[in-house]
Amino acid sequence: MSLVLVETKERIARIELNRADKKNALTVEMYRMIGDALAAAEADPQVRAVLIHGRPDCFCAGNDIGDFLNPPPGKTPASWLFETLPGLSKPVVAAVGGPAVGIGATMLLHCDLVYAAPNARLQFPFVPLGIVPEFGSTLLLPRLAGYQRAAELLLLGRPFGADKALEIGLVNEIVPEERLLAHAREAAAQLAALPPASLRLAKRLLKSGYAGLGERIEEEARLVRERLASPEAKEAFTAFLEKRKPDFSKFS
Numbered sequence: 001m002s003l004v005l006v007e008t009k010e011r012i013a014r015i016e017l018n019r020a021d022k023k024n025a026l027t028v029e030m031y032r033m034i035g036d037a038l039a040a041a042e043a044d045p046q047v048r049a050v051l052i053h054g055r056p057d058c059f060c061a062g063n064d065i066g067d068f069l070n071p072p073p074g075k076t077p078a079s080w081l082f083e084t085l086p087g088l089s090k091p092v093v094a095a096v097g098g099p100a101v102g103i104g105a106t107m108l109l110h111c112d113l114v115y116a117a118p119n120a121r122l123q124f125p126f127v128p129l130g131i132v133p134e135f136g137s138t139l140l141l142p143r144l145a146g147y148q149r150a151a152e153l154l155l156l157g158r159p160f161g162a163d164k165a166l167e168i169g170l171v172n173e174i175v176p177e178e179r180l181l182a183h184a185r186e187a188a189a190q191l192a193a194l195p196p197a198s199l200r201l202a203k204r205l206l207k208s209g210y211a212g213l214g215e216r217i218e219e220e221a222r223l224v225r226e227r228l229a230s231p232e233a234k235e236a237f238t239a240f241l242e243k244r245k246p247d248f249s250k251f252s
């Protein structure tokens with residue numbers, strides 16, 4: 001079974017993360033598949049809206065930590081997503097249940113409508129992992145949540161629930177787990193029924209307030225690449241895979 005399932009039906013391109021045994025952690029291959037699906041949705045005149053989801057009990061556990069330990073040379077694999085999602089002219093709806101960690105949380109900042117189940121557990125654990133926050137989150141989250149709340153979420157990197165995500169404006173609505181996907185699909189269908197050119201223009205105008213976002217995504221990605229090789233990050237990744245607490249006491 002493919003790690004990312006893509007289906008276009010009734011003018012909605014549905015992208016489903018499908019790596020349940022690893023909590024939908026994203027591998028290089030999965031980033032490519034999602035990037036390709038987004039690019040195809042953008043190019044297909046039949047597609048009017050995109051829906052991204054995982055399983056009801058797990059949206060996405062972020063970048064595969066094994067890949068972080070042995071990153072492929074060149075661009076970060078997440079670049080496939082960085083280069084497609086923020087610039088998509090068509091609206092994107094996300095349905096989030098269970099963990100939404102790392103890029104599983106930062107990608108939500110680039111979606112247009114986000115629905116979460118009460119079991120959603122979001123987290124930006126970049127600093128605790130010895131890297132830095134990515135995907136424009138250091139620019140977008142303070143704007144959304146205010147500086148102190150963004151600093152709390154991005155520096156401490158602790159998990160938070162659907163209520164807090166709603167309070168800071170990262171999600172639109174909390175929807176019972178059993179209704180989550182249907183609810184998100186209905187929202188995508190409503191978007192897909194709108195006049196498409198008007199919708200694209202409105203989205204472009206809404207997004208045009210974020211000057212410097214592309215440069216920030218690049219700067220963060222450059223720093224993430226540098227940090228991946230750091231002893232701090234190696235300790236954090238190895239500790240996760242060895243199922244133990246990391247020890248940063250020897251670092252200055």
Ligand code: COA
Nearest residue numbers: 021022023025061062063064065066099101102103125126
């Ligand atoms: N990369 C690689 N493997 C991952 C992973 C990731 N990001 N997230 C989870 N997994 C794997 C676990 O290692 C475990 O594998 P195993 O069964 O071979 O031991 C499996 O997925 C299940 O994960 P587990 O931790 O047992 O599930 P959980 O329900 O207790 O916790 C999470 C779920 C998502 C909260 C937890 O797995 C987690 O914190 N993952 C890391 C998230 C992260 O830091 N991502 C990087 C962000 S930049």
